[in-house]
Each structure stands twice: as structure tokens, then as C-alpha cells.
Amino acid sequence: MKNMEIAPVAARTVLRPTRGWVAIDFRELIRFKDLLFQLASRDVKLRYKQTLLGVAWVVLQPVLAAGLLTFAFGIVAGLKTEQTPYFLFSFAGLAAWNLFSWTLNKASLSMVGNAYLVSKVYFPRLILPLSGTISSLLDFGVSMGLMVVLMVVYGVHPGFALLVLPIWICLLLCMSLGIGFIAAALTVSYRDVQYILPILIPFMLYASPVAYPVSHLPARYQRVFFLVNPLAGLIEGFRWSLLHTTPPPLRYVAWSAALALTAFVLGAAVFRRAERKVADVI
Amino acid sequence: MSSDLAISIKDVSKTFIIRHDRTAPTTLGEAVSRRVRHPFARSEREQFWALKDVSFDVERGEVLALIGSNGAGKSTLLKILSRITEMTEGEVSLQGRVGSLLEVGTGFHQELTGKENIFLNGAILGMTRAEIREQFDAIVEFSGVERFLDTPVKHYSSGMYVRLAFAVAAHLKSEILIVDEVLAVGDQEFQRKCLGKMGDVATEGRTVLLVSHNMAAIQSLCSRAVVLRAGRLVFAGGVDKAVAEYSSREGAELVGDLQNRRDRSGSGQIRCLSLAIRNASGSLTRSIRPQEPFEILVNYEARTALRDVVVAIDLELLDGTKLSSLYSEFRNEAFSLTAGSGSLSCKVAGLPLKPDTYSLSVFLGGNHAIHDYVTRAMSFEVAPTDVFGTGRLPDRSQGAMILDYRWTDVGRVA
Numbered sequence: 001m002k003n004m005e006i007a008p009v010a011a012r013t014v015l016r017p018t019r020g021w022v023a024i025d026f027r028e029l030i031r032f033k034d035l036l037f038q039l040a041s042r043d044v045k046l047r048y049k050q051t052l053l054g055v056a057w058v059v060l061q062p063v064l065a066a067g068l069l070t071f072a073f074g075i076v077a078g079l080k081t082e083q084t085p086y087f088l089f090s091f092a093g094l095a096a097w098n099l100f101s102w103t104l105n106k107a108s109l110s111m112v113g114n115a116y117l118v119s120k121v122y123f124p125r126l127i128l129p130l131s132g133t134i135s136s137l138l139d140f141g142v143s144m145g146l147m148v149v150l151m152v153v154y155g156v157h158p159g160f161a162l163l164v165l166p167i168w169i170c171l172l173l174c175m176s177l178g179i180g181f182i183a184a185a186l187t188v189s190y191r192d193v194q195y196i197l198p199i200l201i202p203f204m205l206y207a208s209p210v211a212y213p214v215s216h217l218p219a220r221y222q223r224v225f226f227l228v229n230p231l232a233g234l235i236e237g238f239r240w241s242l243l244h245t246t247p248p249p250l251r252y253v254a255w256s257a258a259l260a261l262t263a264f265v266l267g268a269a270v271f272r273r274a275e276r277k278v279a280d281v282i
Numbered sequence: 283m284s285s286d287l288a289i290s291i292k293d294v295s296k297t298f299i300i301r302h303d304r305t306a307p308t309t310l311g312e313a314v315s316r317r318v319r320h321p322f323a324r325s326e327r328e329q330f331w332a333l334k335d336v337s338f339d340v341e342r343g344e345v346l347a348l349i350g351s352n353g354a355g356k357s358t359l360l361k362i363l364s365r366i367t368e369m370t371e372g373e374v375s376l377q378g379r380v381g382s383l384l385e386v387g388t389g390f391h392q393e394l395t396g397k398e399n400i401f402l403n404g405a406i407l408g409m410t411r412a413e414i415r416e417q418f419d420a421i422v423e424f425s426g427v428e429r430f431l432d433t434p435v436k437h438y439s440s441g442m443y444v445r446l447a448f449a450v451a452a453h454l455k456s457e458i459l460i461v462d463e464v465l466a467v468g469d470q471e472f473q474r475k476c477l478g479k480m481g482d483v484a485t486e487g488r489t490v491l492l493v494s495h496n497m498a499a500i501q502s503l504c505s506r507a508v509v510l511r512a513g514r515l516v517f518a519g520g521v522d523k524a525v526a527e528y529s530s531r532e533g534a535e536l537v538g539d540l541q542n543r544r545d546r547s548g549s550g551q552i553r554c555l556s557l558a559i560r561n562a563s564g565s566l567t568r569s570i571r572p573q574e575p576f577e578i579l580v581n582y583e584a585r586t587a588l589r590d591v592v593v594a595i596d597l598e599l600l601d602g603t604k605l606s607s608l609y610s611e612f613r614n615e616a617f618s619l620t621a622g623s624g625s626l627s628c629k630v631a632g633l634p635l636k637p638d639t640y641s642l643s644v645f646l647g648g649n650h651a652i653h654d655y656v657t658r659a660m661s662f663e664v665a666p667t668d669v670f671g672t673g674r675l676p677d678r679s680q681g682a683m684i685l686d687y688r689w690t691d692v693g694r695v696a
Contacts, residue, residue, distance in 0.1 A: 011377075011378065011379070012375065012376065012377050012378075013375070013376045013380075014373065014374070014375050014376075015362070015363075015365065015368075015369070015373065015374040015375075015376070016369075016372075016373050016374075017368055017369055017370055017371060017372075018368065032408075034405050034409075034410045034411045035405040035406060035408075037405075037411075038401060038402050038405035038406075038411075039402075039405075042391060042394065042398075042402055045393075045394065045398065046391065046393055046394070049393050116388070116389075117388065117389055117406060118366075119366065120366065120384050120385050120388045121364075121366065121382065121384075121388055121389070121406055121407065121408075122364050122365035122366050122380075122382070122408075123406070123408070186310070190309060190310040190313065191309070192309050192310040192311065193310070276368050279361065279366045279367040280298065280367055
């Protein structure tokens with residue numbers, strides 16, 4: 001082997017049994033960033049292998065889904081979404097929703113799905129749910145590209161609200177990863193989670209303001225709606241940033257943000273606590 | 283820790299909890315409802331020490347072997363050192379990056395091409411993208427699959443697959459390398475190449491911790507070895523002494539002890555206490571070479587004196603397929619036994635069988651009665667041996683038997 005270089009003073013690692021709660025080791029995560037991207041690129045490469053339309057699905061999926069909602073709610077039910085065309089309205093809602101649900105779904109399956117890696121190699125286990133997030137962010141990026149095209153076609157000009165778009169994206173990711181971390185940790189011992197989520201996720205889609213605006217709800221229920229479903233504030237905010245729809249009241253945005261950040265921190269802690277036992281249980 | 287130590291292991295212990303509870307919850311619902319119904323109940327648990335107070339050091343640049351029988355705790359220790367699992371007690375200090383090869387080709391994906399798998403597998407083993415790119419040509423050359431780099435590995439032969447996987451692993455640049463039994467892959471030529479690579483790694487000043495059942499390989503690669511037995515360290519020192527220690531300790535397990543076996547049938551007037559295999563040089567063994575003469579000993583205890591006792595040993599595959607029955611009655615051999623214990627011996631000229639693990643069942647009877655019958659009483663292996671003196675061995679796909687044969691050209695006969 002040529003070019004064999006060994007650092008004269010190699011870093012020393014001390015391993016001891018850990019107890020209780022541990023924080024996220026960001027330095028370790030950065031050290032393994034190449035693995036993070038390799039796993040994400042594996043996911044992306046494999047997803048459309050052996051499909052006829054291949055990558056076209058990345059574009060087709062959100063368009064077809066928004067088309068279906070437009071047919072059911074916009075045309076059949078005749079839902080009015082202020083001055084925004086319904087297709088654009090539901091497309092934006094779905095983009096936010098898909099980012100949430102794909103990330104949650106991938107994160108929850110990441111530990112069990114990669115059991116053969118977990119029991120044979122060391123790496124910070126957080127890499128697994130995070131690599132799934134990268135591939136769902138990629139899909140989200142494609143949706144956003146389509147969104148730009150649609151906005152040009154429909155002649156919708158975004159305002160200054162666009163500047164806070166990254167905030168909604170971050171909060172949606174925090175929320176989905178937080179729940180996903182907990183789901184992944186639970187799935188290691190209890191596979192039930194794998195069966196609950198596919199039922200819960202579509203249910204949550206209709207319980208969130210994706211196909212309809214919160215303003216259509218009777219005024220007295222809006223408050224409860226925002227409080228019970230923290231996603232509501234984030235999806236409404238996301239859509240407001242793009243399409244000038246009615247913005248969610250600030251106090252509910254604060255509530256959603258607080259829950260999203262709590263979910264992320266709590267989820268990461270639960271995950272870190274569970275990862276120690278994973279190789280022994282899986 | 284002195285700067286010359288690569289690995290320092292101090293009082294490392296690891297327990298597993300074994301639940302003796304047949305109704306342990308496996309679903310969330312069960313777990314919750316149980317907590318609600320019996321909030322203070324604790325299921326019966328037993329602690330099993332997979333490792334207990336193991337301490338030893340490995341110096342920088344040393345190739346150290348870890349030997350022990352199955353279940354001795356070798357794999358658990360390797361998993362602790364490679365941070366896959368955590369120890370329960372103790373401390374480990376590692377100087378430098380640790381690369382561990384507990385398996386060849388971890389994370390290889392069938393649908394990805396050879397090239398894609400090199401990058402994926404390298405990253406899984408802890409290499410950065412830059413390191414893989416730097417070593418890429420060397421990896422490809424070592425593997426010898428240049429022409430198929432853009433082919434999905436599902437179309438590879440198993441040999442190519444293993445070669446590519448080992449090639450990636452062999453180019454892992456870590457100061458400490460932990461290797462579990464990966465030398466047992468590939469054909470003979472490739473195995474030699476792998477052994478050579480392991481030797482190179484050591485001369486580069488890196489540290490290797492190696493687990494293998496191949497004592498010859500261990501003796502040629504290592505100068506020191508550690509012997510584990512039932513989770514405890516029983517010997518640490520020179521490799522030859524360690525191998526001797528391991529072999530002698532194994533002696534206790536060489537006898538197929540049957541005294542505690544309940545799954546047996548027969549009158550019990552005579553009971554087989556144990557089985558043992560003795561090789562031509564007179565020592566007990568559980569591993570014989572094909573065609574090597576050996577002797578099976580049936581150690582029995584008779585309650586009363588008995589006449590016309592017949593004995594049989596059945597030679598079986600592990601799936602229960604009977605290969606042969608060594609039945610004394612076929613040769614008109616019967617024995618008169620006195621009360622008390624004794625041994626019967628069956629001499630076998632040699633087994634023309636391919637290397638594998640086989641099982642023996644024992645039968646004692648006479649006068650149309652069964653006295654004792656124990657199936658799967660003992661297992662033994664036929665060891666891989668260079669029977670033809672050519673360095674080429676038939677593997678599992680080449681049939682069950684090894685016959686003595688010779689091909690010649692005899693011109694035109696018919």
C-alpha cells in the first residue's frame with residue numbers, strides 16, 4: 001500500500017459504559033459526514049431502480065397528488081381558497097406535508113431497516129435517520145423547483161414573506177425528525193410502530209390544513225385546531241410565505257415552534273439512550 | 283497508558299440479561315397492558331456474563347490473536363472494541379482510529395455497481411471520500427474486477443464479490459485493525475493474498491487484533507495471543523504457548539459426555555456414559571483428517587453382568603441423514619460385559635468424506651432389547667486437508683465423498 005501515512009500522535013479514545021442521558025456528539029457526526037452522504041445517495045440511487053419512468057416519478061408524484069386533491073376538493077367540493085388557484089394552494093400544502101411525512105417515515109424505519117449495519121459496524125447511529133432526511137430534502141427540492149414553475153405560470157409573485165421560508169422548513173424538519181427519532185428507538189424493541197405509522201400518517205394528512213385553509217373552520221374551533229395540531233401553524237406559515245395566503249396567528253406559530261424544538265431535543269435524547277442497546281436487541 | 287500501547291483493556295465485563303419469562307412482551311400493547319395490570323412485577327431474569335474482568339494490553343505495531351472456542355466471548359470483545367456494543371463495566375483505551383472487519387462486505391448492495399459499492403462500503407468502514415478516491419486504483423487492482431466496475435454486484439460470481447469486498451477492507455487506513463475470521467473466505471490463492479496483506483499491515487506499524495480458528499494462520503502471523511474461555515482471560519503470552527493452552531483446554535470438551543442426556547431410550551441396563559474419538563497417535567480429538575485411521579470409544583456403565591451385547595455407532599450428517607452404521611452384529615461381534623464401567627472400541631480404517639461436521643449416534647442392545655440409544659451423541663469434524671498433495675481441495679459443491687483416484691492416459695482401449 002502506497003501513501004501510507006499514519007499520524008505520529010494518534011487521537012486517544014477512551015471507552016467506558018455510559019449511563020443516563022447523553023447529548024448529541026456533533027464532532028463525531030461531522031467526522032462521519034461522508035457516510036451520511038453515501039447512505040443518502042444509496043437511497044436515492046436505489047429508489048427508482050427497476051421502474052419504467054425512473055426519476056420522472058419525483059416530478060409526477062407531487063403533481064398527481066395535488067391533482068387528486070384539486071379534483072376532490074377544488075372541483076367536486078368547490079372549496080374556495082381566497083384569490084389563490086386551488087392547484088397551487090394544495091401543491092404548496094403537499095410540499096410541506098411531504099417533507100414532514102417522508103422524513104418521519106424514513107427516520108422511523110432507519111434503525112430496523114439497517115439492522116445488518118448496526119450489528120456489524122460502528123458509526124453514530126443518528127446518521128441513519130439523518131441520511132433519510134437528506135433524500136427527502138432532495139425530493140422536496142424538486143417540488144420547490146416545480147413550485148417556482150407553477151408560480152410563474154399562474155403569475156404569483158412572492159413577497160418579503162419568502163425570506164422566512166427556511167424557518168418553516170427547519171421547524172417542519174425538527175418536528176418530523178423528533179417524532180421519527182422516538183419512533184425509530186421504539187421500533188427496535190416494539191415493531192408495532194412500523195404498523196401504526198402507515199395508518200397514522202394519512203390520517204394526519206387530512207387532520208392538517210393541506211387540502212383546506214384553517215380559515216374555513218368555524219372561528220371558535222380554530223384556536224383548538226392550532227393547539228391540538230402543531231403542524232397546522234407550520235403548514236399555514238409555509239404556504240403564506242409562498243402564496244400570501246392568510247398567515248397563522250403569531251401565538252400559534254410560537255406554540256408550534258416550541259413543540260417542534262422540544263420534539264427534536266427530546267427525540268434525539270431518547271434515540272441516543274436507545275442506540276446503546278440496539279446492537280444487542282436487533 | 284504508555285504511548286506505546288495501542289489498546290489497553292481494563293477489567294472489561296459485559297452482561298446480557300436472559301429473561302426466563304416465556305411471556306415476555308414483544309409488542310407495545312403487551313408491554314403496556316402488563317405494566318398496568320402488574321405495576322410492580324418483575325420478570326424472572328438471569329444475568330449472563332459474556333465477558334468477566336478481562337484485562338490485557340496490545341502494543342503498537344503488534345499482531346495479537348484472540349483465541350477461544352465458540353461462546354468464549356471473542357466476538358463480544360471485538361464488538362466492544364469496535365464500539366458496536368457497550369461494555370457493562372470496565373474501561374478501554376484506544377490510541378488511534380479503529381477499523382473493524384467483523385464481516386466481509388458489510389453494506390454491499392446487490393443493485394449497486396462495483397464502483398458504487400466501493401464508495402459505500404468504504405464509507406461504512408469509516409473511510410472518508412477523499413481516502414477512498416486516493417486508494418481507488420489500488421482497491422480495484424487488488425480485487426481484479428476492473429472489467430466489471432460498472433456492473434451491479436448482483437451479477438458477480440461469489441468469488442468476485444468476496445474479492446472486491448476484501449479489497450476495500452484491506453485498504454482501510456486505520457491505526458488499529460480488528461479482524462474477525464475474514465481469512466476464511468475465497469479460494470486458496472486469494473486466501474494467501476489476504477494473509478500476505480495482513481502481514482503487510484503489521485509491518486506498516488499498525489496494530490492488528492485478530493480472531494481466527496485457523497491456528498496455522500495465527501501462528502504464522504502473530505507473536506502473541508490471548509486465550510479466552512467462558513468470558514474470562516485464561517492465558518496471555520507467546521502464540522505457541524497460547525495455541526497449546528487452547529488445545530489442551532479444548533481436551534475437556536473432546537469427550538461427548540452423555541450422563542446428563544435425558545432424551546434417550548432403552549432399558550437402561552447398560553448406559554453409554556460418553557463417546558470419544560482417538561486418532562492414530564493415541565490422543566483424543568474432535569477433528570480427524572479424511573482417510574486417517576481412528577477409533578471411536580464407547581464408555582459405558584452396566585448395572586448387571588450381561589451377555590450378547592451388541593453395539594452400533596451411526597455416522598450422520600448434521601441434518602440427520604444416515605451415512606453409515608457401524609453395527610457389531612453385521613460382523614458377528616457381540617460382547618459379554620461384567621457389572622460396572624468399561625469401554626468398547628470401534629476401529630475405523632478412515633473416512634472418505636469431504637471436510638464438514640458430522641454427528642454420531644450410539645446404540646447398545648442385545649437379545650432383541652434396546653438397552654440404550656442416544657441420537658446426536660457427539661459431533662466431530664473432518665478437517666480440511668490437502669489430501670491430494672496439490673493444494674487443491676474439493677469444496678461442498680463437489681459432492682460428499684473424497685475417493686482415492688488417479689487419472690492416466692491409456693491410449694486407445696476400445
